Amino acid sequence: MEAVPTTPAKIADVAARAGVGIATVSRVLNERGSVAAATRERVLEAIRVLEYRPSSVAQALSLKRTLVIGVVLPFLTEASPIERVRGVVTALASSPYDIALYDVESADRQQRAFRLLADAHRTDGLLVVSLIPPDEEVRRLSAGSIPCVLIDAHHDRLPSVVIDDIGGGELATRYLLDLGHRRIAFIGDKPADPFRRQSSRDRTIGYERALTAASIPVRRDYVREGTQSRHLARNIAEELLRLPEPPSAVFAASDVQALGVLEAARGLGIDVPEQLSVIGFDDIEIASYVGLTTVRQPLFESGRRGAELLLQALLGQPAPVHVETLPLDLVVRGTTRPPR
Amino acid sequence: MEAVPTTPAKIADVAARAGVGIATVSRVLNERGSVAAATRERVLEAIRVLEYRPSSVAQALSLKRTLVIGVVLPFLTEASPIERVRGVVTALASSPYDIALYDVESADRQQRAFRLLADAHRTDGLLVVSLIPPDEEVRRLSAGSIPCVLIDAHHDRLPSVVIDDIGGGELATRYLLDLGHRRIAFIGDKPADPFRRQSSRDRTIGYERALTAASIPVRRDYVREGTQSRHLARNIAEELLRLPEPPSAVFAASDVQALGVLEAARGLGIDVPEQLSVIGFDDIEIASYVGLTTVRQPLFESGRRGAELLLQALLGQPAPVHVETLPLDLVVRGTTRPPR
DNA sequence: TCCTTCATTGGAACCGCTTCCAGTCGACCA
């Protein structure tokens, strides 16, 4: 029985105990260079006895890499970023990299986060979710040569994994059109900080495009970009449904908002899908539970794929600065049907 | 215009440019010791020009602290751990600490995670969520004197933030009893790895206690500990509802399982709450949407509180090794009522 | 048998920052 060491063993302790130099211990540790079998054994024994583990901080300083990947994302609150993080976690699970999480709720904190990450060499690579890093920070990143992949965002000089939000907006709207709807309203996010990716905005564009393609004029009073919350979406939906000429279908830029629409309809005694069709976007878990028709985007997959690209870059095969677009699926459930 | 430096500035570069010693730069940086105003200005100017940021890795090595807090948790998949992490993130947002995330899906990976954290000095402190660290790892942690707080778990030698699961089980069951129900079934998790906290098990105990206190025998066929998933819960609920003498109420150990019960009832044409009362546990977001009666536990708060305790310990006021029990609330919504 | 080659090995420099320990020097006190 060895006495419990009061302080954790360092490499010099191991070297001393094994009667070798520290360089040799390091060689054994990293399986680099050649070490005589007998020597190796003695070193391993010393390591075991002393319960030695190399300090990752010291390694990081010496090797100039931290084995940490930073994940910057807004609003851990919401369901979709979480799902993306899950993908990231999964992809990184079998890699040697740890994950450092940076939740930013404001442009201000985003600045701080990027500054931290690009400058302080805390991380070897960066995954940025649904955020558009300022040019200045992109410059810093590439100056520090720390690779960065965007997920659900786009920048000229960075590889990214995205979906086609415009196409998705068209997909949803066209589906409603194909069902025969002509009075189709849209509920989306209100324009947020400029640093946040505006997927909702693009979906609006897709919506308008589909209508235009079908020669249906876009009605101002049918397009409501005012909220992200279910609660507010509900209020907005109520307004829409009380219009002299209410829509027969609503396309919500997110499932969360679509849930608000469903609540509004329920509250007003309007039957879905009999009197009103509702389609969402994202396909979060709740959607399948309530039977919401929606456009499914591969959230988990986006995180996984982004992490993969980053790992590649870290391995020295820098991902080309290109945009990888993930496919969307129309998931038809019970909240849509042809108008009466 | 300065030429863009090919390599990030280090403290020596700043010192050289300002014409001072590195010690002085460090003093300015950390506002420690005394530096003449004029000197300080020159240093700050050099820092600005060179866009210098101290390397946190080097600082960590020198100071023996990393400013990183590790969060170990199982199954990022589930809603409740996420909500807890949100609380942690919030509490740590205004602190200088970063968050490193360790998702463990198996006892094996848990071992690895703890080993990593306790030995490699990657983190200054640890938050463990819904996991029971093995004694061996607890020993390592205290040997390395890195503070650790458990959230939703318990260990003799570590401070922790928990809820009273037994009490919660009683609360839910007693509520159903008070409504007049006598045939009350229970659906819970199947026993998992020993390293995972078994909150479901305790809720079962509470359930049994409440029944016993009301002099109602616990029926074997009414207690089903078999799943965590909604899907399986649905199957189990269907079996229950098809019994010759079906329960008039079901207490599910989690909201997710309660949703499965609701689906089962819907599928069998059994009206909730008219013919069947259902109560869940947790109060996840979806619960309010579907109007599920449930026992609310402060998930977000648990994370926040755990992080606070850890910060205190990090500040040198080690939290006493005690258990902090957070309050539970009965949230009555639309899925419960007296039996016919 | 002498020289070259190569497997092994240890020493020391370096990664970038903090801080102890002296050393300088002008100001103030007796």
Next chain:
DNA sequence: TGGTCGACTGGAAGCGGTTCCAATGAAGGA
């Protein structure tokens, strides 16, 4: 006016690893 004090300042020693480079010695080739 000499001495003491204290504000400033710089050098150098770590922190705990990795790795270049030189040294050692035995084996293989001529």
